[in-house]
Amino acid sequence: MKVTRAASPFLPLCQRLFPSRLAGLAGLSVTLLKATALELAILAGHLLLYPSGITPERRTAPALPSPDAARLPTEAKPPVVLLHGFIDNRSVFVLLRRNLAQHGRQHVESLNYSPLTCDIRTAAELLGRHIEEICERTGHDRVDIVGHSLGGLIARYYVQCLGGDLHVRTLVTLGTPHSGTRVAPLMNAHPIVRQMRPGSEVIEELRQPAPGCRTHFVSFWSDLDHLMDPLETACVDHPDLLAQNVRVSGVGHLALPVHPAVAAGIRQALDMEEPGVDSGTQTDGLTVA
Numbered sequence: 001m002k003v004t005r006a007a008s009p010f011l012p013l014c015q016r017l018f019p020s021r022l023a024g025l026a027g028l029s030v031t032l033l034k035a036t037a038l039e040l041a042i043l044a045g046h047l048l049l050y051p052s053g054i055t056p057e058r059r060t061a062p063a064l065p066s067p068d069a070a071r072l073p074t075e076a077k078p079p080v081v082l083l084h085g086f087i088d089n090r091s092v093f094v095l096l097r098r099n100l101a102q103h104g105r106q107h108v109e110s111l112n113y114s115p116l117t118c119d120i121r122t123a124a125e126l127l128g129r130h131i132e133e134i135c136e137r138t139g140h141d142r143v144d145i146v147g148h149s150l151g152g153l154i155a156r157y158y159v160q161c162l163g164g165d166l167h168v169r170t171l172v173t174l175g176t177p178h179s180g181t182r183v184a185p186l187m188n189a190h191p192i193v194r195q196m197r198p199g200s201e202v203i204e205e206l207r208q209p210a211p212g213c214r215t216h217f218v219s220f221w222s223d224l225d226h227l228m229d230p231l232e233t234a235c236v237d238h239p240d241l242l243a244q245n246v247r248v249s250g251v252g253h254l255a256l257p258v259h260p261a262v263a264a265g266i267r268q269a270l271d272m273e274e275p276g277v278d279s280g281t282q283t284d285g286l287t288v289a
Contacts, residue, residue: 031250035224039252046092046254053084053091056112078140078169079107080270081131085149085175086192087115092148092257099263105270107138113154118191120150120202124158131158131167142169144270148257149227152176153196156217160241161205165215172269173219174256179203179233183226198233210240217243218269220256220286227253244269246284261286 080100082093090110097108111130117123131143145168147155152173158164159171180198187193195202221234228234236243246269251259265286 032224035250035252035255039226039254042254042258049091049094050089051091053089053094053110053112057090057110076140077105077107077270079109079134079138079143080105081134081143081145082108082110083127083145083147083151083155084110084112085147085151086196088148089115093146095260096146096257096263096266099260100267100270103267109134120154120157120192120195121161123154124162124164127154127158128162128164128167131164135167142167144168144170144172146172146174146257146266146270147176148174149176149253150192150196152219153178153202156206156236157202159215160210160213165213168215170216170218170270170272172266173217173234173236174262174266175222175225175228175234175253176219177228177233178206178219178236181227181229181233183229207238210238213241215242216272217241218246219243220246220248220262220265222248222251222253222256224249224251225253225256244284246286248286 082090082097084090084092089112093110097110100108111127113123113126131145134143135141145155147153152171153176155164155168155171156173156176156178159168177196180200180203181196182198184193188197194200197203217236219234219236221228221231223231225231225234235245246265248256248259248262248265251262256262
């Protein structure tokens with residue numbers, strides 16, 4: 001994943017919906033229609049898979065190789081923990097999990113948190129206990145996390161506010177409202193939705209200084225994400241965090257944990273060595289349309 005400096009990558013979607021040239025408008029309209037059709041198809045498929053992900057997955061220790069088996073020199077990769085979004089479950093990661101396993105990630109776990117979860121802080125504390133258990137069970141000191149939407153916000157709170165950077169090497173977020181989203185105001189009755197609003201106590205806590213945070217953040221954000229308002233809220237923007245923001249063009253919110261091009265970007269982010277760049281935000285781009 002080549003990191004480049006982008007000059008103003010955060011133009012609002014409305015500015016792309018009304019360009020000065022008709023050709024640009026037509027091109028975007030086709031892209032928007034394709035992305036919408038893909039979102040609907042993914043939603044239909046996910047509804048079919050949803051029942052399979054309601055129960056927690058079975059936890060097993062990684063299989064040890066036979067002592068007589070020939071051993072090739074391989075670098076042990078940390079476990080990958082997948083954390084779903086709001087009103088969802090681990091079934092959203094079926095394709096991503098298979099993709100990661102096919103490319104050498106031997107230990108991937110999907111965690112469920114209760115659909116009745118009403119507090120990001122409580123969910124983050126529970127995540128921390130899961131991470132510590134995974135580290136103890138697998139013998140690894142640190143894990144990588146991929147969080148979709150709310151899952152990324154829960155993981156970030158754990159890393160930044162609860163000392164989770166000790167156990168999390170890389171946190172990849174997919175369409176996560178890091179600065180809060182204003183979408184669907186009618187859902188404010190739900191307390192966890194209120195915590196995802198700009199200016200909420202949780203969002204303000206994440207704005208606080210985080211000196212010495214050891215986790216590397218990689219945030220994938222889409223210019224067609226209908227749940228991020230404004231779009232750039234899905235980017236990590238914090239002076240103390242080592243963060244890379246990857247703009248994805250051509251897919252919507254539901255497609256982020258499913259699209260193979262995004263999966264390739266996630267693998268590349270997870271396979272990076274310990275970053276050797278200064279703290280601050282860097283940008284990159286990924287076009288899948």
